[in-house]
Amino acid sequence: MAPVLEVRGLVKEYPGVKALKGVDFAVERGEVHCLLGPNGAGKSTLIKCVSGAVAPTAGEILLDGDPLPVGDPSASLRRGVATIYQELDLVDELTVAQSVFLAHEPRRGPFLDLERMRRDAAALLARLGHEAIDPRTKVRELRPAAQQVVSIARALSHDVRLLIMDEPSAILDDGEIETLFGVVRRLTADGVSVVYISHRLDEIRRIGDRVTVLTDGRTAATDLPAATPTDELVELMVGRAVEQLYPERPHASGEVVLDVRGVRRLPSVRAVSLQVRAGEVVGLGGLVGSGRTELLRLIYGLDAPQAGEVRVGGRRLPPGRPDRAIAAGLGLAPEDRKSQGLLLDWSLTKNVSLADLGRFERGLLSVRAERAAAREQLQRLRTVPADAERAVRELSGGNQQKVVLARWLLRSCRVLLLDEPTRGVDVATKAELYRVIGDLAAAGVAVLVVSSELGELVGICSRILVMREGETVFEVDGERASERELLRHAVAPTETADLIEEVT
Amino acid sequence: MSMMRLPAALAVAALLAVGAAACGGDSDDDGATATQAAAGATTGGEGGGAGGPVSIVASVPPTDHGWLGAISKNAQAAADEFDDVDFRLLEAADADSQAQQIEQVISDRPDALVVLPQDGAALTPVAQRAEAAGIPVVNVDRLFTAPDAATATILGDNYQIGVLAADYIARRLDCRGNVVEIQGLAGISVTEERTRGFVDELRKACPDGGIDIVARQPGDFNPDTGLRVMETILQAQDRIDAVYTHDDDMAQGVVQAIRNAGRDDEMFLTGVGGSQDAMEQIKEGGLYEATFLYNPNMAASAVNMARLIALGEGFPELVPPEVPRQIIVPAATVTSENVEQYEQYAFN
Amino acid sequence: MTTSPASGPGTAAAPPSGGGRARRLSGVRLQEYALVLVVIALFVAGSILKPDSFPTWDNVRNMLTQASVVGVLAIGMTFVIATAGIDLSVGSMVAAAGMFGGVLVDPEGSTLLFVFGALAFATALGSINAIAVAYGRVVPFIATLAMFSIARGIALLLNDKLPVGLLELNGGSFGDPAPFSLMWFGTGRILGIPVSVYVFLGVVVAGWLVLNRTRYGRYVVAVGGNREAARIAGVPVRRTILSVYVLSGLLAGVAAVLLCARLGSASPVSGNLYELDAIGAVVIGGTSLAGGRATIVGTFLGVLTFALIFSLMTQLDLSTEVQQVVKGAIVLGAVLIQRPEARL
């Protein structure tokens, strides 16, 4: 029997870049096929070719042995290929139900069957363990993780034979990922095949059947069993072993730099106090929606707190003034890089230098100095491509994330707020990033890291706080922390892992 | 007393109109109807008959242009002359808002409406509605496109403006030379008529040809557009003998272009309208030799006509005394020789 | 261009191969080059169709002089559009600024007073736009549409709808006006090049430097590209937005001086629809109406394109209706050859 999906010699060229240089792999019926590779390897490009979002330059894509028309998303959909893209692609102003059934709305006669649309959408959401999402809310009002769930529901609303998921777990927390895996297992039991992309290698063993590794637009290895040791996979991806993922844990030495006193902004944050010392890396764990991002926004002055205050180096920051926060030495790498971090049409250089243009000003801007400085930071994070004059839009997701981080590395901050800094970043770069964070701390920077990957918090933090429902509920020394314990505190005692939706 | 003191100007205008219609009859079809009696003259004046004040509303385009400015001033001045006229002047920014404005006015039921439409065709339906509602409409300058849209019409003869300009230029150049025509706004009847009259008459005045219209471009009645267009034409044409412009205000830009290029000795220029600036320059002599005008005073006549119609009266000089259905105000040529005579009509 | 040594981090995926130069010919740059072709094509067409009068120094000088008024406006408009805004009021502000300066020096005054008055008044009007947009949070389209009407009204009110003659200001005269008389700004020449062309080119160069080589310029484009990202990166968003409308007003004042200096008078009906020419030049130049992408060189070429089209068609004495069709076709063609990727 022909495999469900077979890709042969696939090549995709963008102007000036060869994203795919000849990829081969096959997906069997009912399996979860994991696609691994460093940032910019071509994973997203590959699945976009299969979904019809882009047309390949050369090569063949066979579905059940029949060639698939290229560059035609509706043809792929008709033949049962549903895709969840890495970048959320929902229309903000539509409701959840409208989004789920966009372009294949149920009809009664010539009219939309709104009632059925709502009902079916609600049923799909329930199947995903998210009954709490109301099909009538607008997508705009949902936080990113909930939007991700809507994307998944949309994929499932088709009669799907092959489900492609590009880093779906990047913006989900551990509980939500478990729910997602439950859905995937049920689908595969029904004979649906799944292509699963992730940079979280632990997930492969939990959900995957077989693994294909892409590097630099080529198949480096395919048909590997999911049980392949992680070290081996990493070596295939990176071309070398990553000996040490986490650097030496920094220890607080200096005085308190960031002092947050009882800040509150309902409903997300209620009376949070915390302190970060110079040279300390403090982790902020918790479930998605527990108020961590909002807390960072309050500290940074993007929103004004209803009560409480933020002090940096003993001086009070005026509320609601990010420019003053920056002047006081704060930096924030936001969680949603596309809408809050990047200017997609700008070059890498300009994106990196934006927060610190003053230092290149010698009357006029010295473009040469700007480029050199930006390139240095980008290289430190192994950003691909090395050409810093390219538009950020053309970068792979993980590399875009690096550009945001490079911006704040360039501007030497006293306090660095990092919101999900390793989201979508490959293993090798994660290790690099952890080292950079460690170095910054060693140089006396106070770092506050929000992450849903509790493992990485345990790996790098001097101290970890756990937030739940807008409050810090637990604090532990990094040395003594365990993932399990953190998760237990992150989840409310009365709740199980299937989590309530919080509509912000 | 108002009956007795019928302004002389109006009487003169009416008589001239008959004459103008008679001699312009071959070229202007509408002229033939000039002496037809106003149909609505006896039905319209419900409010006025009792001797109470007559309410008249005038609706005009934005009066940002010299000639239009003079129109509204003259209308207001004429209304102020009468104790028994309750007058309101409305300006509208464009054809749409003018239509809405008139729609509004209809519900106020004035005794008469004076309308100088932004665009005759566009405002015809609303004028018809006013007429149907029993409000007599006096149409000024730009024609409605249906006969039942106005009780009486008073307009300048744009065709004759062109004719007079052609006569002047043909005579001055002795039927030999290059002429540039700077039109007004393309696509409106005023512009088309001024061009048609000019071309027709030039053919008549110089049957053997000899005059070339080397460039014809619109200047939009704006001095700055006139400037730009003329600057460019001066680049293209190395010999220009005369420039026929459609408007005195716009001509100021054209004059400036010619002077900036230092070519004011090479050619002369004519305008239309009769602005003070133009008349002064004509008096001084030089580049600006003539202007052709029909008088913005026609607005005063329009108000007088509206009043008579509302009162159910007519011109006593006519037998029987009635208000003519259409009055065409004649055009005149103003040169350095007769400019003194016309200065009193100049507007700025 | 950079001297980008393609030395990546070595161990990670190698940088993708491919022509480094060709790559940079993408986006805005490519558009700039394509518009150069349009400008050249129009000039060649003019030279063929009107060989005696078109390809002459005199005509080039005339085209540049004519382009200077809308050109100055278009540079200001580039800044406004870069922030994803729009300024519909520039044409009306030109008229109002000219009239204000005119009334100020009527019957007596100096060129300096006129220039100062026009610039100050236009800047003040621009500031009203700025405050309405940046602090009143009025949509730019509406705020400047209101100013479009207000400024025109003021222009008409200032001298009871009448123009003001400015010929005599500081010994201005035709042909060869005295330096620093008002007419000198419009028709005077230095080394054979009109003063207004110097002013125009000066504004273009200054605009280029500010937009591409200052922190402020970067902020302007950042605000248009992604306002939230700009705010998080520390860009003073409101102040930046405020400034571009003030700048647009100031440049409307400069345009008013250039126009009045050529016209020898200030007219309350001048500047009609200049905003459309300015916006048109900016957009065919490649600046994105959605903000975030702006090019002064493109705007400059856009202005030249419009000036060439006008001159060519007027010299050919095409009738208005033909002109409109041809002009529309050229504009559409210019945009189409520029962005194959933007076509659906």
Ligand SMILES: Nc1ncnc2c1ncn2[C@@H]1O[C@H](COP(=O)(O)OP(=O)(O)OP(=O)(O)O)[C@@H](O)[C@H]1O
């Ligand atoms: N629209 C585009 N134009 C030019 N180059 C592009 C474009 N999209 C992607 N690329 C390039 O193609 C290569 C592969 O990108 P792709 O997004 O497929 O990587 P990826 O494996 O999904 O990476 P990540 O793990 O970071 O998501 C990268 O070098 C990227 O810069």
Ligand SMILES: [Mg+2]
């Ligand atoms: Mg990707």
